[in-house]
Amino acid sequence: MTNKIRPEFKYIVDMVEPGSKVLDLGCGEGHLLKALQIEKRARVQGVELSDTAIQECVAKGLFVYHGDLDEGLADFNDRSVDYVILTSTIQVLHRPDFLIEEAARVGKRCIISIPNFGYWRIRFQLMFQGTMPRTKSLPYEWYNSPNIHLTTLHDFRRFCRERGLRIIRETDLVQGNGLCRKVGLLPNFLADYGIFMLERDLRTIRPR
Amino acid sequence: MAVVHEENSVGIVELKYFTFAEPPHELPLECGRSLGPITLAYETYGEMNADKSNCILVCHALSGDSHAAGRYSPDEPKPGWWDNMIGPGKAFDTKRYCVICSNIIGGCKGSTGPSSIDPKTGKPYGPTFPMVTVKDMVDAQKALVDHLGIEQLLCVVGGSMGGMQALQWPVSYPDMVRLAIPIAATARLSAQSIAFNAVGRHAIMADPNWRNGDYYGKSVPSRGLGIARMVGHITYLSETSMHDKFGRDLQDKASPDYDFVTEFKVESYLSYRGDEFVKRFDANSYLYITKAMDYFDLTQPTGELRRSLSAVKAAFLVISVSSDWLFPSYMSKEIVSALRRNNLDVSYAELQSDYGHDAFLLEVDAMSRLIQSFLEYGQPSRSISD
Numbered sequence: 003m004t005n006k007i008r009p010e011f012k013y014i015v016d017m018v019e020p021g022s023k024v025l026d027l028g029c030g031e032g033h034l035l036k037a038l039q040i041e042k043r044a045r046v047q048g049v050e051l052s053d054t055a056i057q058e059c060v061a062k063g064l065f066v067y068h069g070d071l072d073e074g075l076a077d078f079n080d081r082s083v084d085y086v087i088l089t090s091t092i093q094v095l096h097r098p099d100f101l102i103e104e105a106a107r108v109g110k111r112c113i114i115s116i117p118n119f120g121y122w123r124i125r126f127q128l129m130f131q132g133t134m135p136r137t138k139s140l141p142y143e144w145y146n147s148p149n150i151h152l153t154t155l156h157d158f159r160r161f162c163r164e165r166g167l168r169i170i171r172e173t174d175l176v177q178g179n180g181l182c183r184k185v186g187l188l189p190n191f192l193a194d195y196g197i198f199m200l201e202r203d204l205r206t207i208r209p210r
Numbered sequence: 211m212a213v214v215h216e217e218n219s220v221g222i223v224e225l226k227y228f229t230f231a232e233p234p235h236e237l238p239l240e241c242g243r244s245l246g247p248i249t250l251a252y253e254t255y256g257e258m259n260a261d262k263s264n265c266i267l268v269c270h271a272l273s274g275d276s277h278a279a280g281r282y283s284p285d286e287p288k289p290g291w292w293d294n295m296i297g298p299g300k301a302f303d304t305k306r307y308c309v310i311c312s313n314i315i316g317g318c319k320g321s322t323g324p325s326s327i328d329p330k331t332g333k334p335y336g337p338t339f340p341m342v343t344v345k346d347m348v349d350a351q352k353a354l355v356d357h358l359g360i361e362q363l364l365c366v367v368g369g370s371m372g373g374m375q376a377l378q379w380p381v382s383y384p385d386m387v388r389l390a391i392p393i394a395a396t397a398r399l400s401a402q403s404i405a406f407n408a409v410g411r412h413a414i415m416a417d418p419n420w421r422n423g424d425y426y427g428k429s430v431p432s433r434g435l436g437i438a439r440m441v442g443h444i445t446y447l448s449e450t451s452m453h454d455k456f457g458r459d460l461q462d463k464a465s466p467d468y469d470f471v472t473e474f475k476v477e478s479y480l481s482y483r484g485d486e487f488v489k490r491f492d493a494n495s496y497l498y499i500t501k502a503m504d505y506f507d508l509t510q511p512t513g514e515l516r517r518s519l520s521a522v523k524a525a526f527l528v529i530s531v532s533s534d535w536l537f538p539s540y541m542s543k544e545i546v547s548a549l550r551r552n553n554l555d556v557s558y559a560e561l562q563s564d565y566g567h568d569a570f571l572l573e574v575d576a577m578s579r580l581i582q583s584f585l586e587y588g589q590p591s592r593s594i595s596d
Contacts, residue, residue, distance in 0.1 A: 047555075053576075056559050060527070060580050063587025067546065068559045077550040 009182030010115055010195055011037060013173050014087065017113055017199055018042050022084035025049070027071045027105065028091035032059035039064070049073075072101055078108040089115045090139075093149045099161070106167055112200045118174075120154030121194040138177060139194050155190045162200060171199040218297045219289065220255040220304050223280035225320060227251055230353045237349060240505075243340040247329065250354050251276045251320025252312035255296055256304030262360045266302055266585075267351065268292065268311040269368030269375035272442070272499055273491060275319035278311040279304075294574045301578035307364065307585070314375075315350045316342040316499050318492035325426060325492045336494060337423030344371070344506045348378045355386070362594065365585060366524075367391040369570030370537065371499070374506050377545065380524040381508065387524040388590045391581060394531050394570045396541040397515050397548070398507035403536060406445050407500040410438030414493045423494050435493040436484030443483050448533035448566030452476060515548040522549070523592040526556040527584040529577065531569040554591040557584065 011034045018024065020042045026035050029048030032055075038044040048066040050056055059066040067073075071091070086109030092098040093116060105112045117139040118124075124135035134144040142149065153161070155174065162169055174189035174196050175182050185193040229249045231237040236246030253276050258265060268278050270291070279296035281289050290311075295301045302309050313321035316339070324339035355363065366379040366387050373395025380387040399407075417434030419425055447455075456476040460466060463473070472478050509515045526549055530542035539560050546558040561576050563569040570577070 053559065053562050056557075057576070057579050060557055060559070061583040063583065065525075065555045065557045066559075067550075067557070069543070073543075077547045 008033075008089070009177055009180075010089070010175055010197060012182075013175065013197055014089065014113055014115065015041055017171060017173075017197070018044060018085055020044075023082075024085045024087060025078070025083045025109065026087045026089070027075075027101070028088060029055075029059065029064075029066060031055045032062045032064045032066065034087065034089060035059070035064050036062050071095070072104060075101075075104045075108055080107050081110050083109045085109055085111050085113055087113045089113075090117060092116060093151050093153065095151060098151050099165070102161075102167070103165065106165075106200060106202045110201065111170065112167075113197065114158075114200065115195060115197040116153055116155075116158055117149075118155050118190065118194055118196050119152040120156060120190040121176075122191050123194070125191075137194060155193065155196045158196065158198065162198070166203045166205075167200045168203045169198055170201055171197075173197040218299050219293065220280040220297045222284070223253050223255065223277075223282065223290070225251055225253060225276065225282065227320065228354050228357050230357065237346070237353070239340055239346045240343040241341045245315070245322065245340055245342070245346075248315060248322045248350055248353075249320070249326070250312045250315070250322075250350060252310060252354060253277060253279075253290075254308060254310050254358075255279050256306070256308040258308040258358075258360075262308075262358075263362065263364060264306065265308045265310060265355075265358075265360045265363050266365045266367065267355065267363050267379070268296070268302070268309055269351075269366065269372035269379075270311060270314065271368070271370035271372045272496075272503065273439075273487065274372070275317065276311045276313040276321075277319070279309070291571070295578065295581075301574070301581040302367075302585075303582070310355075310358070312351055312354055314342075314347040314499070316347070316495060316502060318495040321350075323492065324423070324494035324498055334426040336426060339494070339498065341501060341505075342498060343502050344374045344378050345382060347502070348375055348382050351375070351379075352383060352386070362386050362388060365389040365391060365588075367393070367581075368395070369393040370395065370567065371503055371506075373537075373570075374503070377508060378506075380522045381519060384521045384523045385594050388594065389527070389584065389588045390524045391527045391529065391584065392542070392545065393529040393577070394534050394537050394542075394567055395528075395545070396506075396537045397518075397545050398509055399503050399505075400537075400541070403445075404504045406441060406536075407504055410441050411497050411500060413437035413441070414497060417493075420493065423497075425493075430488075431493045432488040435491065435496060436481070436488050438493075438496055439484045439487040439491075440480040443480055445536045446566060446568040448535065448564055450533060450564045451566055451568075454564070455479075515544060516551050519548050519552055519554075522552065522554060523590050523594050524554075525588045525591045526554065527580060527588070528556060528558045529561060529570075529580065530558075531561045531563050531565070531567065531573070533564050534567045534569065536567040555589075556591075 026048040035046040086105040127135040174193035231246030236244035277290040279290040373392035376392040414434035417431035420431040461478040530539040549556040
């Protein structure tokens, strides 16, 4: 959503094996892809809807596709990419479940980061002020928010379980004062971000 | 703007000629016939480096020519057709790259075409000129590139039919193209586009001056060619751009006269475009070149574009125009899809523009940003053997 290098990117870069093939859906101006290209020698490509962001990506020497997120995925065979990445993106989609399923088909692994709606500040705003919550990671008013499918970490874990997606790694973060640190205790209450690495549980794939 | 562009001009340029395929070594054509000798008119801008690895081939569209940048003399009224893209510091920076543009075979701007003299008869080819295709045009350009001593082109670029050539090049000569930039292009001409081309051809052939193509030395079919150009020009603009430019305004009068003279501004503009075109273009060339576009279908012979592109090694920047209804964005996306399925590196950008198909001549800033970066960073998808 924002164009800055988000603090969570460092943790995502750490999750990716060197030399991997990476597809970033909603890659913005390509900061994460560039970091993966340089630090992990990854073969990267992105999909992005904004034409100014596309210009920025090409200016960084990245290969990008200008279009809707789900448009490009049909071109990819099953498990043809090492990682499909969706950073703070699924909550703006009309049907996030469809895209996550597609990402899990195309990617051997998926890295999905989400703002946590169970974060205590959000709960407190609703409980004590009686207002729609606004935080650093969810800064919008109710009427102009692009975030139409918000979730808590609990909800997301349950979704993965129900859809046969195994969570290989989970890193929960809280940001403040421009810093970002890991949360170990009560993440669904104390973390405002979650990063999940998923893979399709192959036992759940029905033969076609 | 004009002043800035003048400052960054390639300056005075020279039209050059290269003749090859002297009999008995004629160029075999896709139609089964062969052509020779062939002369190509071409221009170059910027210097080649020592290993000639900085060369960019610009392919022109239906009505274009080899005069892509600069002026032949200081008093030439207009510079070349892509002067705002080619020059020092521009998208195709002539301080760094050597840019080459040649007139296609079948054309009428110095390269061998239907208005050229057939050495066998001493008279213009006219209707006896063989049918040429986009692939044949590329084969002729290849002979020029060889002649210039270039083993590998850094980039092949073009808009519209030039974009078809930019697609055909890495298909025909995969080891010779590092980067390809098809703009407002298509892998196959649609039924709608063939239909528009057919209307243009019918207008020419219905002109009594056409005389089955044998009109050289006599009066030319200018009415027919003018109408063909008018039809073509409609397809190059968007409804929005026509509305913005002309609306329903009348030309040089406040109220209509209720007769059939040219009254609306849009009518007057199209007539003007038609008249201008007739002065500089040969009607038979128009017939041959539109036919070459009609025949262009890279999905053949298998019906699968992906298989036709299987030998391609270049990296691609594919650019479409949001308001282009002649070669709409979905056609560019088909190209991108096939390239991606073949595991090639490709970037795709849709220019947000109201100019329609013609945007590839007009959206200079947006195209320049994309192209400059792509030329800077782009590497071929697969290793290219020498």
